[in-house]
Amino acid sequence: MTTDEVNESAPRSPTDPPRAPLRGVRRTAVVALVLAALNLRPGVTSLGPVLEEVRDSLDMSGSVTGLVTSIPAVCFAVVGSTAPLLARRFGASGVIAVAGAVLAVGLVLRSFAFDPILFVVLTALSLAGIAVANVLLPMVVKQRFPDRVGAMTGLYSMALNVGASSAAALTVPLAQAFGGDWRYGLGAWSVLAVMAVPPWLILARRRTDRPAGSTGGAAGPPPATGGRLSRDPTAWALTLYFGLQASAAYIIIGWLPQIFRDAGLSAGTAGLLFSVSSLLGVPLSLALSAVAGRLRHQSGLAVAIGACGFAGFGGLWFDPAAAPWLWAVLLGIANCSFPLALTMIGMRGRDSTTVARLSGFVQSIGYALSIPGPLVVGVLYDHADGWRLPLTFVLLLILVQIAVAVPAGRDRQIG
Structure with a gap:
């Protein structure tokens, strides 16, 4: 059995000591992580x-x-919420490979939809x-690169932002290349999803761990431990921080x-x-995750990022056309709360x-x-005259996010 196979199959000790995978398998794992991360946002940002x-x-x-x-x-x-159980039963690599195939099929079929x-x-x-x-990606990082959690989280967060920004910038030109039909612009991203499947299949074939219930099960959580997290204040602080930053992020995306x-502004300029x-987020995610991984506390970083988000949404509230590039930059910095949250989960x-x-x-x-955030913004947009009322709601969410950033970033380990 290779060292990398041991990484997936053998039970880990409580201290989770680093193990050195074979160089070729580790490279495959890096490629797989990057390709998976590239596909985490185009289905949304396009x-x-x-x-x-x-x-x-x-x-x-x-x-x-x-x-x-x-x-x-x-x-x-x-x-x-089902992903850890699926990984325990079938292995993380195989589950991610199937997830990539489902994504590709969904993107193709969506482009043919003629009903809302x-x-x-x-x-x-x-x-x-x-x-x-x-x-599952944070778990894969911890499994295969336990000594480089911050750096590898930054790498796939950087790839995530490359995918997100590429979809935002290229969807309109892709649609225009096919006569201005939005269906081609959205459907084209299924090609990227297909490309991500083969390396995960390669990793899945090397997996030798046994099904759930055997003593050699790998990646999943024992069912009895879920309650412990629900009683942990740090876990809840991370959850609130993650939820609030996700709400703001999907309001930005949508x-x-x-x-x-x-x-x-024109559609092309807006995109x-x-x-x-x-x-x-491409350079910032890599740098921020690496820096955060070296800090005992991440509260200061989380508060500063939230302040940028408040300033960016505040600028949109004042006048979106007054300084659109500045607002976009501030909101881009605010989006780094996602890789920071992933890094804090890993740490x-x-x-x-x-x-x-x-x-x-x-x-x-x-x-x-x-979930309610983007939906409330849509309802307020339907019934308000302009964007000030919806953006006031968003600004209140950002203030709460800044408040919970302090306990979420404290130096405390769980487990």
């Missing part, structure tokens, strides 16, 4: 730049549009695949291009501004098993808490 065209084509109301922007949080909360309800259902299908990978377009907010858990439990707990409940 929609914003063509949202107006989708609404017009499918006769979609603002409330239904708000539901569409809430689907990622719903899928991550409901489907993501069908569009919602197929969006949910594609995002179900994303939800599973979203929860509505930022529309805010700029309503202010008189470019949104891509800037995502593209900033709060003592070993890969605890990280898997904590990741599932924080992300499933956190995303459930984030």
Whole structure:
């Protein structure tokens, strides 16, 4: 058995000591992580730049549009909660490979939808695949790179932002290349999803751990431990922080291009501004995760990032067209709360098993808490004259996020 196979199959000690995988397998794991991360956002961020065209084509109301922007949080909360159990039964690599295939199929079928309800259902299908990978990647990092959690989290967070910004910037040009049809712009991202499947299949074939219930089971949480997390104040602080940052992030993803377009900017410019907010996360995620991994406390970083988000949304409240590039930059910095939250999850858990439990707990409940945010923004947008009332609601959410950042970033390990 190779050293890497031992990494997946053998039970880990409470201190989770680093193990050295074979160089070739470790490289495959890096490629797999990057490709999976590239696909964690295009299914979502590709929609914003063509949202107006989708609404017009499918006769979609603002409330239904708000539901569409809430689907990622719903899928991550409901489907993501099953990911640790699936990984325990079938192995993380195989589950992520299947999740990538589900994502690709969902993206293709969504581009053929001619009914708003069908569009919602197929969006949910594609995002179900994303939800599973979203929860399992922190666990894979802790398993395969236990001595480099911060750096590897930063690497796949950087790839995540590359995927998000590319989808935001290129969806409109892709649609225009095919006669301006939004269906081609959205469907094209299924190709990237297909590319992510082979390396995870390679890793899955090397897995030798036994099914759940055997003594050699690998990646999942023992069922009896879930209650312990529900009584841990640090776990709840992380959950609240994660949920609030996710709510703000999906409001940005779902509505930022529309805010700029309503202010008189073109669809292409709005998509470019949104891509800037995502593209900033490429260098910042890598640097921030590496720095956060060396700090005992991450509270100061979390508060500073939240302050940037408050300033960015405040600028949109004042006048989106006054300094759109500045607002986009500030919101891009605010989006770094996601890789910071992932880094804190990896650092709060003592070993890969605890990280898997904590990741599932924080992300499933956190995303459930984030569901109302984009939906409320859509309802307020439908019934308000302009964006000031919806953005006031968002600013209140950011203030709460800043408050819970302090206990979430304290130096305390769980497990």
